[in-house]
Amino acid sequence: MSTLLDINDLEVRFYTPEGVIRAVDGVSLNLERGETLGVVGESGCGKTVTARSVMRLIPTPPGKIVKGSIRFDNKDVLALNRQELLAFRGGDVSMIFQEPMTSLNPVFTIKDQLTEGILLHQDISFEEAVKQAAHLLDLTGIPSARERLNSFPHQLSGGMRQRVMIAMAISCNPKMLIADEPTTALDVTIQAQILEIMRNLKSEFNMGIMLITHDLGVVAEMADRVVVMYAGRVVEIRKIRDLYADAQHPYTEGLLNSIPGSTEERKRLHVIKGNVPNLLDLPTGCTFRDRCEHATEKCAVEKPELVEVKPGAWVACFNYKDSRTKDQNKIQLTSEGEVSIDNRVSKEDRKPLVKVENLVKEFKVSGNFLGGKSKIVHAVDGVSFSINQGEVFSLVGESGCGKTTTGRLMVGLEEPTGGNVEIAGQHFYGASNKVQRRLRKEAQIIFQDPYSSLNPRMKVETIIGEGLRIHGDHMGRKEKEERIVEVVRSVGLEPYHLPRYPHEFSGGQRQRIGIARALILNPQFIVCDEPVSALDVSIQAQILNLMKDLQEEYNLTYLFIAHDLLVVKHLSDRVGVLYLGKMVELADKNELYGNPVHPYTQALLSASPKPDPGAKSDRIVLTGDIPSPINPPSGCYFRTRCNRATKKCTEEAPKLMEISPGHYASCHYI
């Protein structure tokens, strides 16, 4: 192998009105021909800016490459003139992005967009370019590629669009592909398809791939080597297996430990304390020292350089793992936190707190009052389950499966089309206003996006205390204030945070505010709708620990909605799997993860990337897209993607049956 890309001491700054952002602060890395290099790190670590610098796609101003060199295939990228640069982009290096919904131009056909690049870099006729475009779509697994050429982007699903992006990226045989979070916006089963395509194409074209991601599972599966970045700097470069088995930098150690599933279940997750530092005002010395368990005085003064501490292991730390004594390493272990004692009622004695009976929710989508056929989206299609007191029940499934709608129905944020929700023995829908009001107090919700779920014009105090204004008639002012302070403390914030506005907080802190808002009325039941999926891994662990602590402290019952199966496994007692608004499998967590019986559950579990490069992957890759909930297939909804489907499945919808005590599944062939 020979070096294809060599970045040396790269510094990129953004000159903003608030100050200078040192987005990339002395990054050196290299990529061999045909190698997949994973670049991982949390948001703001500079991974995307580094990648875009390679193609000189940094918006200037405000951005500027102030220092360093980028050599690609013996070319000095930073010295290319305009013509050379245009030939370099798309010809030598190409790129795919995270968001397939916005990375294709909505006003041009797929054909226009594919042939544009081909014609720019190859001296061929338009007809030949179209032929090539069709061939590329074939390669990326797009069915009936020729017809698809005339489609516009909005007519394709997210997974299809990402295939088009890949087709576009490989159209001119580039030597390197930069994939910036290529599957983050996709569902797991679609992600599995895209990753497989990337692997196949890589071996076919012998491309180097720079894979940028925050998902340690995806890296483990795809990369040969990994670069770990933190606050604009590279902190560790390792071969993939070494990294997961023997991380040397304290940040890498922390990151790997904070993935749910890396510690034993029911334990608290390991947490990297604090938040990612502000790039406008980086600490002196090592940028990680404020969050590091092993920081010394030296770390505050001197920046650690990236050095090879042992063969193939480049680490930027004065106190990397092998240099530490055993005692020092023990600090790490104890900080993992005590195993929390499960002091809740034993499983047999639990009583159902929340019951969902045959819940149906249909949304009407129609043109307008003048017609346009009205269509019905079957968001939730007859779902039943119950959640016991003190239990964590999880709903998993891909987008459009109805998990969020179910959650909203359970706290009275939507009116069901059919069925009912029972909270603490009381039916919610059809009950008197007075009863509903009381039940609303018992059932609260935590939202996914900590940015849009808090009103930016309200002070934290008002946001958290709002529930008391509605339900706290019996409380005096003093009492209310005390309650707010108590709740704020219980979620790990301080009373001095109360007079501030949401924009002054980080994502993790905002999510704490959201949790405090849900807790203020002392509810019994909380719906947690993807509460950690917008957060970085290290912050995610903090919030998950908090949720667990609170649950035990207040004997809360959770409905946990998530798409991340590792997180679900970590937190839940029982899990239900939804597909197109129907429950396809429901079981105790260990039973479901250990012995999934429904073909969809099996595929879902196998599609989720494991943060372990050694993991054997006998993956079931589902073909096709999730059908539209407007026009679900006849019979079993899953049959269009199922390898066991027969004629019976097209005719008859399977019922949810108890196949062993507490384990339910709906499939004709189990």
Place this chain on the structure above:
Amino acid sequence: MLRYIGRRLLQSVIVMLGVSVLAFSVLFLSGDPTYLYVNERASHEQIEKTRQQMGFDQPIYIQYGRFLKGAVQGDFGKSLRYGQPAMQLVLERFPATIELAFVGMFIAVIFAIPLGVLAATKRNSILDGGTMVFAMVGQSIPGYWFGLMLILIVGVYWKLLPISGRVPLLEPLLRGEFGVFFSSLGQGLRHLILPGIASGIWSLSRNTRLVRSSMLEVLGVDYITTARAKGVAEKKVVMKHAFRNAMIPVVTIVGLEVGFLLSGNIIIENVFAWPGIGRLIIYAINQKDFNIVQAGVVLLAFFFVIINLIVDVLYTWLDPRIRYN
């Protein structure tokens, strides 16, 4: 796509029906309309007779039905003061208004697009700053004051252009008298320039800002980076990939502005003694000559609806997401 346009057409008909109800009710603004048709000293019997003659004694829905039937045929009755059919009076003035609106809009669009695009691509440059200051000033100064200044400086001091009045252009064109049209084209345009600038300056300023912000937004979107990453040259990135997307909101606003220029140009018409429909309607309102008001309102609404239909069709060309839904 045909269904989309069909639906828009249907909507337009409903809008026109709504307008007709409003226009119909104008007649009742100053109480019993019978008194508009009799003189002050009319006897009780004369009033009753007129009321019956005019049909004002009949139930309101019958009166509206009759109004609607007339309106569809362009018949809004006779003007009280002029004695001529109201629609005819309005139509006589209408070409002047259309001409002025067209020139105002032309100025507003033809300069706004390049200025806005340039300002966006050269963001934070002197050009950008200068354009934005110009746009700010253009939106802040009142049109009539700007018109007066144009008259004073360009017309009176420099004596470059005529300051009032109009030479008909549209009428000979519509009658097919091309000879007359071409011979008066020069003079006609000279008369149009100052009122055109005065009525277009506000839209020009707003559109420049709109094009700039719309362009900036689009230039920050992923598919622009995709295009750049493909190796597309910057000029083509801007003109091919960004421009069409950025025009979608601009078309909406321009469509609305044409409507305002048609109906809301009364002040400019007054400043430049422009014989347009705005002045006629104001006059008619003051004189309680409500038939003219009705004819004017319905005609303007009709044009407004037509222009919005055109905008909708333009959308389908600009944005395939509408075409295929």
